[in-house]
Amino acid sequence: MSKAARALTVVVPAAFIVVFFAYPVANVLSTGLAGAGWRAMADLFRSSRERGIIWFTIWQAAASTIITVIVALPAAALVAGLSERHRRLVRALVTIPFVLPTVVVGGAFEGLFQRFGLDSGTFRLEATVWAILLAHVFFNYAVVVRTVGSFWAGLDNRLEEQARLLGANRWRTFAEITLPRLRPAISAAAAIVFLFSFTSFGVILILGGPRRATIETDIYRFAVTRGDLTTAASLAVVQLLAVICLVVLATALERRNPLATRQARRATRRPGRTWLWGNIAFTTLILGTPIGVLVERSLSVGNGYSLSNYSALTHRVRQLPAPALAAVGHSLVFAVIATTLAALIGGLASLVVVHGRRALSRIFDLGLTLPLGTSAVTIGFGILITLDEPPLDLRTAWIMIPIAHALVGVPFVVRTMVPVLRGIDNSLREAAAVLGATPARVRREIDLPIGARGLVVGAGFAFAVSMGEFGATSFLPRRADTITAPVALFRLLSTPGATMRGQAMALAVVLMGVVALAVAIIESARGSTEGGL
């Protein structure tokens, strides 16, 4: 590779991250920590309401994590025990909820509560913490199933067979042999679930009701609803610090128990029928019910069923500056741009992480993971208060939306591509060199085509993320020609009334369909690459 090309590989992603992530976030930090910020921060901790919000953010995240791990573990076992072909199918299906836009998840649970009369009365779930926890379990189920399931599938199960022969029953074997060995995968998955629940935005806003708030939704409330940027910045600082602590802790944990998937010998044994079908039924119930009810609600009109909610998507309604279907169109355009950007930036950055010098590789690895840990709201907020004056006055430019989406998507690209690139056996590169390929040619002939598969997977995630992005987008320009589908859906959901509710459900189903298609593409491109998200 020529010097110029190598320099570009480093400079392009670095510049993107610095301008659109590091600088805005630093601005949030300095606003939050400047003189007025300190006072606002002190007020924050003096106010019992804010203390309650911080505490609630922590415990709902912890509860969501514990429940998700416990509920999703059987499905992880299911995935581990299946043949490769079936494993891919199940993995694809459980991934759908994970990539669903949070507003769609919120909408699905709204529909669920309404359908089964849980929106009022003794068994009211709507606007309770249970609604939030349920939605978080539904949403994060795939994280546990994919991470733990793939790792589990790589474990040598002859150890379990040995334990059984030595007289341990099924549960003892699980508790004493399997569970300890799964620990690295479980803790990795738990860290991610905690992070997502900690910075959850759409779900809390929709299902938490008017009074329940987390740090994330409160940043939004202070910044957008009340216009108190200083307090919002102080809250963002508190959240950022918490997230950094978490990421550092998770990285340290992973370093101690590396989560390397190795292909172990495995005697395949058919699982028992009851176990298999019971497990499938349980998973289907948890993941299928909200989706099924969402579809049912979208079709239900008055006392019967019809497609009128869908045809209504083409009409203008008072709550939206453009018809809902136009919003879906905007989202698609933004998603294509964001995905291209994320693939380009993330692809180049992955090359630096894998082939760059040690220090550079470390910095890129960390710098590109941080946006994943930083809440979308902080990113949107940072852009709102930073890129609003020359030389970069982009606050009202539509391009800011795909850029913000790309920022959220880049870590997904890097996270999926780096393991693929690292997994390339070095002897392949050596073989190519011995056959006459120059170092640049080796990169083009070996790294690029093999890495491309990881790139497609990462880009698929970036696309799904962009389609559903709500947190950062809610800070960005919302004009008739830029309103995105998730923002439109949120507006429809927050409007009382049966007609709007029906349209919201239909819009949610459309959005879900687009995202599910992206997942299908991810899974077919994924091939035999195991592990990771």
Place this chain on the structure above:
Amino acid sequence: MLRVESVTVRFDGRAAVDDVSFDVDDREIVVLLGPSGCGKSTLLRAVAGLQPVESGTIVSDGTDLANTPPHERGIGMMFQDHALFPHRNVGQNIEFGLRMQRIGSADRARRVEEMLDLVGLPNFESRSVGNLSGGEAQRVALARALAPRPRVVLLDEPFGSLDRELRDRLVDEIPDLLRRIGISAVHVTHDHDEAFAIADKLVVMGDGHVLRSGRPLEVWADPGTETAARFLGHRNIIDVGPRGLVPWGNIDMDAGRVVVLPDAATIVETRQVSAIAVASILEADVVTTRFRGGHHEAEVVTPDGSTRMVFLLARPPAVGERVTLALDESRISAID
């Protein structure tokens, strides 16, 4: 045509290859034999240019390769686990080196076909490399290494991952094939049977050094050191006492060690003994015998139990039988 001169490779200060020299003549197959970790693979990688050399020179056709990167060396290499490119099919793997040489596609296609015929896999061009059996992958890897017509090919434990039957077949086939196309080869292995079967020249390595090199039969009959002798599969390593004292009398050397080759002994009838030099007669009890197709391998122990040896005998002795063995002194050699 390839000369390796005093090559040293160090990892973290420890010499993995220490002052090693050997030559490869035109159309010669040189086998580097040694236990795992003796530095033979590192040496091979140094020759290919994949491993920086600390000192010493590698000369090919009179050119010092010190500043030649691997892709310009024109040396073929077959990797331990084949290293076939998973994202390319069989034909694309084989033509890779030709593409690097900017050879036109028609010529490439012809060469691929020729190579596949050579390795006995006609019409395999469009197969995916993921679906090849171990032996097929092996042949494709060889075809890929040979396609660009290198003058020398390096083979790094090429049969390591194959089952025995296939290995035996390839051990016969591959030297044949290399000789047919008239190429030099350096072959690395830890299996002495394989080394004997393939080598024109054998280089025995231990702990980064060359222990012995030469024609296989010479090296085997005169291994030079105990480590080399043991590694070549010799089991009859005998201590020699003062004034050449050995269990069967005296030999013409001072204290030290000798290796008695397994074909040194013949069973003789007691009455024939007087006709042979008494010094080389050994009485021993047969402990075990094994039929090895064509000859019998017998483990014997001297009556006082002090010495055990294994011999290949034409006539099968019975277990427990006391035999009289005549030892051919020319089949005994001193070792360090």
